[in-house]
Amino acid sequence: MNNKLKKIALIGQPNVGKSSLFNRIAKKRIAIVSDLAGTTRDIRKHEVEILDKDAIMLDTGGIDETNDEIFSNVKRKAVECAKEADIILFMVDGKKIPDDKDKELFYELQTLNKKLALVVNKIDNDKELERLWSFYEFGIDEENLFGISVSHNRGTKRLFEWIADQLPPREEENQLLLKEDEDDFLEEFLNPTEDINKQIDYEDNNEVRVAIIGRVNVGKSSILNALVGEERSVVSSVAGTTIDPVDESFEYKDKKITFVDTAGLRRRGRIEGIERFALMRTEEMLEKANLALVVLDASKELVDLDEKIAGLVDKYGLGTIIVLNKWDENADTFQKLEEKVRSKFKFLYYAPIIAVSAKTGRSIDRLKDKIVEIYDNYSQRIPTSVLNKVIETATIRHALPSPAGNYLRIYYTTQFETKPPRIALIMNKPKFLHFSYKRYLINFLRENINFEGTPIHLVARKKGERDIDEEEIEEF
Structure with missing residues (x-):
C-alpha cells in the first residue's frame, strides 16, 4: 500500500452506512454490511481510485458514547484515525434528526483543521432532501454538506467530485522515467528483456x-x-x-x-x-x-x-x-x-x-x-538435478515396491509449482505407487531439503501426461 497517498477517514455513529459507502468507493464488497449496529469495530485500509485519482480509504468503527469496553476503544481509535487523515467524511443518518452527540463529535473534528465534509446518508428521494436543512445546525458550509443515499446510489457523484478536488493529480510514469532516446525507451517498455521479467518475478516473491x-x-x-x-x-x-x-x-x-x-x-x-x-x-x-x-x-x-x-x-x-x-x-x-x-x-x-x-x-x-x-x-523452487539426486538416494535406500508383480520405475522428478511446493514423479505405472511409499519419499525429501513449515504435494504421473488430477496428489 502506498503510504504517500492522501488518507480519507470515514467517521460516524454505528449503522449510518459507512461500510456501504466504503464498499461503493472501493468498488467491491470489502466491509461487512449489516443492520446490526457496531458491526465494524476495527480500522480497515484500502487503496481506492476516485475519478482517476488515488487515495487510501480508512473505514473506522462506529462511534457510540457508551461505557462499553469495545465501543470506548472504537471511539478512541476512530478519533486517532481522523487525526492522521487528510480528509474526513463525517457520516450521519438522514432519517433521524441531528442529536447533540453528532454535533459534539463534529465540532471535535472541526478543531483538527482537516478537509471535512458532512455526509447525510439515507436521503432516498427528492422529498427527503428537505431534511438537509436541519443539518445546517452543524455550522457547515453548503459546499461541504452532502445528502446521499448509498443504497440507491443518489447524490454520490457530487460527493466523489468534492473528494477528487481535494486529491493531487496522479504522477505520470513518463514524467518519472525520462530517456534521451524516446524510441529506445518505448521499445524497452513494450518488449522487456529477460532481466526485467526476472525482476518482476522477484518482486512477486x-x-x-x-x-x-x-x-x-x-x-x-x-x-x-x-x-x-x-x-x-x-x-x-x-x-x-x-x-x-x-x-x-x-x-x-x-x-x-x-x-x-x-x-x-x-x-x-x-x-x-x-x-x-x-x-x-x-x-x-x-x-x-x-x-x-x-x-x-x-x-x-x-x-x-x-x-x-x-x-x-x-x-x-x-x-x-x-x-x-x-x-x-x-x-x-x-x-x-x-x-x-x-x-x-x-x-x-x-x-x-x-x-x-x-x-x-x-x-x-x-x-x-x-x-x-x-x-x-x-x-522455493528446487532444481530438478537436486530432486533427482534425493529421490534416487531414497529409492536405493528403500527400493520401490512391486505390487502384484508390477515393476515400478521412476524416470525423473521435477517440481512443477510453488506455494506450496508441488513435485511430480515421472514414472511408468503411477497408479500402482502406494501412498505409504509416497509418504516415505516426502519424509526423505524433508530430511534432505528445508521444507519446514510448508506442506508438500506429491503426484505420480506418466511421461507426457500434463494434466494433474487433484485427487491423485498426496499431501504431507
Whole structure:
C-alpha cells in the first residue's frame, strides 16, 4: 500500500452506512454490511481510485458514547484515525434528526483543521432532501454538506467530485522515467528483456500474505498489534471483538508482509447473525493467503475446536506456524505443552511451534524471522538435478515396491509449482505407487531439503501426461 497517498477517514455513529459507502468507493464488497449496529469495530485500509485519482480509504468503527469496553476503544481509535487523515467524511443518518452527540463529535473534528465534509446518508428521494436543512445546525458550509443515499446510489457523484478536488493529480510514469532516446525507451517498455521479467518475478516473491486464525479470544489482535508495532486492531477481553478481517502491511527483511487478522471462530452451533459472515470472510482470506499463524491460548487446555480450525490450513495448503500465545512459563512446561500440541495436530507435524507473549513482546521478533523463513521454504523452487539426486538416494535406500508383480520405475522428478511446493514423479505405472511409499519419499525429501513449515504435494504421473488430477496428489 502506498503510504504517500492522501488518507480519507470515514467517521460516524454505528449503522449510518459507512461500510456501504466504503464498499461503493472501493468498488467491491470489502466491509461487512449489516443492520446490526457496531458491526465494524476495527480500522480497515484500502487503496481506492476516485475519478482517476488515488487515495487510501480508512473505514473506522462506529462511534457510540457508551461505557462499553469495545465501543470506548472504537471511539478512541476512530478519533486517532481522523487525526492522521487528510480528509474526513463525517457520516450521519438522514432519517433521524441531528442529536447533540453528532454535533459534539463534529465540532471535535472541526478543531483538527482537516478537509471535512458532512455526509447525510439515507436521503432516498427528492422529498427527503428537505431534511438537509436541519443539518445546517452543524455550522457547515453548503459546499461541504452532502445528502446521499448509498443504497440507491443518489447524490454520490457530487460527493466523489468534492473528494477528487481535494486529491493531487496522479504522477505520470513518463514524467518519472525520462530517456534521451524516446524510441529506445518505448521499445524497452513494450518488449522487456529477460532481466526485467526476472525482476518482476522477484518482486512477486517478496509479497507475503499471512492469515492469523484461531478461536475467539486467543489473542490474535494482540499478536497482530505486536507484530506490526502499533495498535492496529481493537483489543478487548470481550470474545469475538474482531468481525471483519483487518489488513496491515509493512516491510521486513526485503519482504512486504501483509497480515490478515481474521475474525475469531466459534463452534458452528454458536455462530449467530453477523458471525456467519465473518466465518465466510475468514475462508475467503485463507484462499488468498500464503502463510497461516495458528494461534492457540497456552494458558488454557486445547479443545477439539482448535483442531478443526487448524484443519483449515490443511484445506488451503498454507505454510504454517503454530503460535502459543499468553506464554509465561518455563522451558520444562513448554516441552510438555509442545508434546500435547504435536499429539493434537499430527497433520501439521511440519509446522514449527513458537511460544510468544503479545502482552510483553516476548519472541515477537523471532516470530517475524520465522515468517520470512517459512515463506522462503513455501515459495522455493528446487532444481530438478537436486530432486533427482534425493529421490534416487531414497529409492536405493528403500527400493520401490512391486505390487502384484508390477515393476515400478521412476524416470525423473521435477517440481512443477510453488506455494506450496508441488513435485511430480515421472514414472511408468503411477497408479500402482502406494501412498505409504509416497509418504516415505516426502519424509526423505524433508530430511534432505528445508521444507519446514510448508506442506508438500506429491503426484505420480506418466511421461507426457500434463494434466494433474487433484485427487491423485498426496499431501504431507
